[in-house]
Every structure is written in structure tokens, then in C-alpha cells.
Amino acid sequence: MRTIERISLLLLLTACLCGCEAGRWLAYVFAPVASRETVEAEFNELAGKRVAVIVFTDDATQVDYPLARLTISQKVDEALRANVKGIQTLGADRVIQYQEENIRWDEYDKTRICRDLDVDYLLYLSVLEFSTLESGSMSLYRGRITVEPKVYDAAMQEHTACVWKGEAIRVVYPENAPGRIENAGVVRHGAEMALAERLAKKFYKHKTTVE
Numbered sequence: 001m002r003t004i005e006r007i008s009l010l011l012l013l014t015a016c017l018c019g020c021e022a023g024r025w026l027a028y029v030f031a032p033v034a035s036r037e038t039v040e041a042e043f044n045e046l047a048g049k050r051v052a053v054i055v056f057t058d059d060a061t062q063v064d065y066p067l068a069r070l071t072i073s074q075k076v077d078e079a080l081r082a083n084v085k086g087i088q089t090l091g092a093d094r095v096i097q098y099q100e101e102n103i104r105w106d107e108y109d110k111t112r113i114c115r116d117l118d119v120d121y122l123l124y125l126s127v128l129e130f131s132t133l134e135s136g137s138m139s140l141y142r143g144r145i146t147v148e149p150k151v152y153d154a155a156m157q158e159h160t161a162c163v164w165k166g167e168a169i170r171v172v173y174p175e176n177a178p179g180r181i182e183n184a185g186v187v188r189h190g191a192e193m194a195l196a197e198r199l200a201k202k203f204y205k206h207k208t209t210v211e
Contacts, residue, residue, distance in 0.1 A: 001034075008155050014066075020098075021131055023159050023205060024139055027126045035207070035209070036207045036209060037207065037208055037209075038205060038206075038207055039201070039205065039206055039207070040205055041168075041202065041204050041205055042166060042202045042203070043151055043163070043164040043202060043203055044104055044166065044203065044204070044205075045086050045121070045151075045153075045163070046084050046121060046123075046151075046203045047082070047085045047086050047087060048085065048086035048087065048205075049086075049087060049088070049119075049120040049121055050088045050090065050118070050119045050120045050121075051079070051080065051088065051089050051090065051119055051120065051121045051122070051123055052089070052090040052094075052113075052114070052117045052121075052122050052123070053073045053077055053089060053090075053092070053123045054073070054095050054099070054105075054113065054121040054122060054123070054125070055068070055069040055072050055073050055125045055127060055147075056069075056106055056124070056125065056126045056127060057069055057127045057130065058127075059085055061130045061183050063128075063129060064088055065130055065132075068127065068130050069096060069099065070092055070093075070096050071188070071192055072125065072127070072145075072147075072192055072195070072196075073092035075098070075140055075192045075195065075196035076123070076125070076195075076200065077089040077091065077092055078195045078196065079196035079199065079200035079201065080090065080119065080123075082200075082202050082204050083200050083201075083203075083204050083206075084200070086158055086203050089120055090117055094117070095117070097122055098113075098116065098117060104115075109158045109161075110122055110124060110152040110158065110161055110162070111152065111154055111156065111157070111158045111187070113152075114152060114153075114154030114161075114194055115154065119154060120153070120154055120155070121151055121152065121153055121154065122151070122152040122154070123149065123150075123151055124149070124150045124151070125147045125148070125149055125199075126148040126149075126150075127145070127146070127147050128146040128147065128148060129144055129145060129146035129170070130144070130146075130167060131143070131144045131145075132184040132187055132188045132191075133184070140146070141169070141184050141186075141187045142172060142173065142174065142187055143172065143173040143187035143188050143189065143190055143191025143192070144171070144172050145170070145171050145172070145191050145195050146168055146169065146170040146171075147168065147195065147199070148168045148171055148201040149166040149168075149169065149199060149202070150162055150164065150165045150166070151163055151164040151165075163191050166199075166202055169195060169198055169199055171191050171194040171195045171198065172191070173187055173190035173191040174187065174190070202210060205211065
């Protein structure tokens, strides 16, 4: 009989013979213990560097959520500065100003944008999904954001400048159920904070809890 089967049988017999309290105690003793595991950065070159976070949104998102580029940039800036040693972010206001002054900025070479903004790296976020409403509802709020992140190196030639491409990141807030609240800003803030936290972890070593 395997060890796990013996433990299960012991728990069952104890619960039957000694009562529920003893069974719960043994279940606690033999329960899997959560541990902390170190996760390496997917891209660890942003430390000590000057970085601009620039956000692309399509026309529909820009019309429905005209401040999305600004608020996402701000949250990501904050998360990077709080966790990546020595990083210098350009600041969301300066990046938004550049986007507004250069209407076709998204058609520029990424290395040109780096030069224009005088940064070492460009963190380019393509927004694939952005909404504060539950799908199919006009009164239930749930923040949903999906972005595809890339990093471009100003020192490289344009055709090789993309030095890191991450998998698309999708966050939903709240996760379990939409909320009946009057202000969509609450779920928007929560979703953007969750996105920024998950994205920033791509660029520094951190601990995570595992069972």
C-alpha cells in the first residue's frame, strides 16, 4: 500500500474512532505545506537603465477609454520603480505628450522612439483588451485588461531591437464575480494595479508561493 493511501486510511479510521476533532488535527498535520520559491526575471537588463513605458491602444479603446494609455503607463511606471533596482522611468506624462505631439508615433521605428525620448529601453505595451464592464452587461462592473509586452533596446539595429517579447498578460478584477458598484473606477484601478504587478515581475527576481 502506498504512503498516501496509508495516510488516507489513517485519517478515515481516526475520524471514525476518535471523532471529527482528531481527524481534523491529522488532516492539518499531513496537509501540504506552502513554500516560497524564487522566480528569476524573464528579462533582467532594466536595472539601472532609463526606460520609457509606451502604451498602444486601438481606436475603439481610445474612444471608450481615452485615459487608458495614461493610467496603464502610470501604474506600470510605479511598479517598476518600486521593484527594479536603479531603474529610471521617463514618466507617463512625458510619454503621453510625445504621443500627442506625434500622431503617427505607432508607425515609427521603435529605436527612433527610444532616441526621441532619450531612453535606453522602450517597454512597448499593446493593449488587446480593455473594459470595465462585465461582458453583455451595462450595470455589472468587472475590469478586464490584456496586453502584449515587448522590450526594445535603443542600442540595437531596428530589425534586432526587440530583445524581449513576453506572453500576453490578462487580468480580471474582481476575479470571481462582477461587482454592483456605482463607480467603474474601482474595478479599473484594481485591474490596472494587478496588471502592473504581474508585468513588473517579469523584470526582477521575486518570491512566489507554491504548494
